[in-house]
Amino acid sequence: MATKPQTINDNQAVTGLSNQEILRYSRHLIMPEVGMEGQLRLKNAKVLLIGTGGLGAPLGLYLAAAGVGKLGLVDFDVVDFTNLQRQVTFGTSDVGKHKSEAARARLSNLNPDIQIESFETQLTSANALELFRDFDIIVDGTDNFPTRYLVNDACILLGKPNVYGSIFRFEGQVTVFGMPLGPCYRCLYPEPPPPGLVPSCAEGGVLGVLPGIVGSIQAMETIKLILGSGDHLIGRLLLFDALGMKFRELKLRKNPDCPMCGTNRTIHQLIDYYEFCGVRGEEAPAPNVQVPEITPRDLKARLDRGEDLYILDVREPHEYQICNLKGHLLPLGELPRRVHELDSSREIVAHCRSGKRSAEAVDFLRKAGFRKIHNLRGGILAWSDEVDPSVPKY
Amino acid sequence: MAVKVIIPTPLRAYAAKKDSTEVTAQTVGEALGSLTTQFAELRKHLFTEDGKLRSFVNVYLNDEDIRYMAREATPVKDGDVVSIVPSIAGGARENG
Secondary structure (H helix, E strand, O other): OOOOOOOOOOOOOOOOOOHHHHHHOHHHHOOOOOHHHHHHHHHOOEEEEEOOOOOHHHHHHHHHHHOOOEEEEEOOOEOOHHHOOOOOOOOHHHOOOEHHHHHHHHHHHHOOOOEEEEEOOOOOOOOHHHHHHOOOEEEEOOOOHHHHHHHHHHHHHHOOOEEEEEEEEOEEEEEEEOOOOOOOHHHHOOOOOOHHHOOOHHHOOEOOHHHHHHHHHHHHHHHHHHHOOOOOOEOEEEEEEOOOOEEEEEEOOOOOOOOOOOOOOOOOOOOOHHHHHOOOOOOOOOOOOOOOEEOHHHHHHHHHOOOOEEEEEOOOHHHHHHOOOOOEEOOHHHHHHHHHHOOOOOEEEEEOOOOHHHHHHHHHHHHOOOOOEEEEOOHHHHHHHHOOOOOOOO | OEEEEEOOHHHHHHOOOOOEEEEEOOEHHHHHHHHHHHOHHHHHHHEOOOOOEOOOEEEEEOOEEHHHOOHHHOEOOOOOEEEEEEOOOEOOOOOO
16 A cells, blocks of 8 residues: 655655655666665755756756756746746746746646745845855856855855756856865955956847756756765766867865865855945846936937938847847947947947947047947847837747 | 966956967966066956956966965966966946
8 A cells, every 4th residue: 555655754764665665767767877775865865956947947857857856946036938948847837937836836746746946035144144054065057256156155155066067159157165175166266257358149149959068957957966876077067069069077076275164264154245246135236327318209200200310220130130120230249349330420229139338339449430320228128118119039 | 398287268358368378487477477578468357566466366377366376477288278377247238
């Protein structure tokens, strides 16, 4: 007769599986590398996922399917239509719902025998230690530098492993930080890049499968840590180039002078990570310059009156193909060497997708002597909202 | 010495979209110098204004971090691979 599945209890290890669980995990149980002992280790394990997005999707799905007894899901965000291209935990009907809750519902359906807790909150220096305390392993699937340093420091302070993965366009990095003899994130990257040197949205985007692969490798490392088997990515940085389809491996050393995990630790508590990284919140850093602006409605009115305005589109050619305002395409990166193509005697309105790149273009052109030039406030996104909804947003 | 320099995705925009290039150099520093001569726009992403390697840019000779060798003075030999390993944070949120 089937026994009722036991759920994990903080004080007491689960010592058996129900018949239904034995059937569910039979492909694990018949492998000597997992077996009953390994499956019970999984069932007694508590893993906290920071982020339920692109990396969090395969992580959540595989760790739930594998029978990790307690999964915590931390995410403050809501499911957006543009997430569905890669965040495969979510369906179209989840758009608008909180990610942590939508993921919890999906993972509970996948495996009702495990405990899943959703934390609909932003991870901060105020709540990180409290949140992490109840879990054995922390998995970093976030998308910004402040949270990555926060996750690292909280893991070091609490002595917990940090399964790290990050992606950019076609490239991924995976490793395990926070093990007693291994390095931490600060050993590898003592300082974050200044906001101005982070790639702009002209080079943004990600191939949807990439977080699937990188997150799956993180899931594999998490399971191996729980099972205590195999060679872990401790002291090794795995680099994955999806375009070249190449994996490479670099040695990571524990930095004896690391301010966090070195012999003379200088950081003893969590700090303000937004200040440390030079950015505030999730917002894009504001352009350093104030440039003359025109609103989409004003531009429309002036064009309707037949005024002679030169529309300068500083996006990339592949973005122009998505949608355009019939402007003259001259990507921001090419502006310095193609500036002679522009006529400074004409009135120019520069635009991009959101208004950020075109603000830089307007600033550059003003310094080059252009006087009759405006930035289209809010870019194509605002144009679509305020003037012409038939122009798609992306 | 003929050395291959691997250019990571975030920096390819400043290197004519190339993923690697061959340079001739005696040291890692010379290899990076030659790289930024080929691709001038890369310079500010790798070096500070006074010519020091930026602290958030990691450089590896084959699979070793040059910080644990002789840094930029680390000698190279024919067939060595110099990799630039930048910090990437994504996720996939875009900010423009």
